[in-house]
Amino acid sequence: MATDLERFLACMEYEAADRRPNHELGAWGQTVERWLAEAPVAAGALTWDWFRGEDAFGLDRRDYIPLHTGFIPAFEPQVFEENDDYVIARHANGIVTKALKRGTVRGTRLCMDTYLEFPVKTPADFAALKRRLVANLPQRYPEDLEQRLAAWKERTCPLVCGRNCDLTGFYWRAREFMGTEALSFAWYDYPALLHEMMEFYADFIIEVCRPILEQIQVEYVVLNEDLSMKAGPLLSPATYREFILPHLKRVVEFFRSHGTRYFAIDTDGNPLDLIPLFLEAGVDTLWPIERAADVGPLEIRRRFGKALRLWGGVDKRILARDRESIRAHLREFIPLIEEGGFIPTVDHTVPPEVSWDNWCTYLELKRALLAGNFAKLE
Helix, strand or coil, rough: CEEEEEEEEHHHHCCCCCCCCCCCCECCCCHHHHHHHHHHHHCCCCCCHHCCCCCHECCEEEEEEEECCCCCCCCCCCEEEEEEEEEECCCCCCCCCECCCCCCECCCCCCCEEECCCCCCHHHHHHHHHHHHHCCCCHHCCCHHHHHHHHHCCCCCCCEECCCCCCCCCCHHHHHHHHHHHHHHHHHHHHHHHHHHHHHHHHHHHHHHHHHHHCCCCCCCECCCCEECCEEECCCHHHHHHHHHHHHHHHHHHHHHCCEEEEEECCCCCHHHHHHHHHHHHHCCEEECCHHCCHHHHHHHHHHHHHCEEEEEEEHHHHHHHHHHHHHHHCCCHHHHCCCCCEEEEEECCCCCCCCCHHHHHHHHHHHHHCCCCCCCC
């Protein structure tokens, strides 16, 4: 039987293996509570860290090099107003939000926070902010790095540079600095600032990762961007080409030069208009392919071919339906499973509409799909 690493590489290289990798993202806090109520023994034994695997679900293992890419020093958290309904507070990233308390479970809110203030309003604000983003500080790396490096060199599963959202991308980070609305104007009102910001952040990513990659090669890296909505990207291809593409290309080239095999972009929504630019920069993997945005992995493979590996694409909304709906949905992926370069996962964290029984049904049928037991999906 193949190791998790061998299976992953075979899939990514469009080669045969005992089966395709079994990966998943995670579940809402509300989903966790529902499953604990519906299956207290089985759900109670879970680790809930699905990025690293979950034996009870048959999820393959992955390991991650943790990186602290936030502000050092962080902003001082501060509560400005709080009552039974909401809390207004500044967070460690300098953003002030209004967060509704009702329905919050295990840190998962039922609706997005309202964003009230961001740390960068003028070019002068960014000059001050850069002092909190000095690369290569010891605090950015695990204290037991040497011991971890020795273990990682003997690994039998994929090793990833950064856990999920450790390496946030160019658009993501600029949005955290300025907010979506202000950033949308800033490409035009403050172009010099945005050019400086993109160049600075590319340098920051490279210099944070350099000490690690000079000691060990990793299988892949994910740049978390979330730069698309249902109707398309939050910035035009022309804007992306001018401000982000040259720096993304430089970051990809840096990782490739240090032996990183695959470079992934994570974005929700519909990024189709930007995929040609991702490919031009050297990106070769896209996820999670959000079905509510009317995009799917079969369409993307037809349009962009094998140069783009695909992860995700399982419509979380269908998992709340019946067994036959789940079976029919997974049957769509048979051509991609046969071809390779595709790892099906739920297109985001699992929402509380999905029961424990439906989740187990999904896993059962998905395992058949991954193993090539397609008859079970007929």
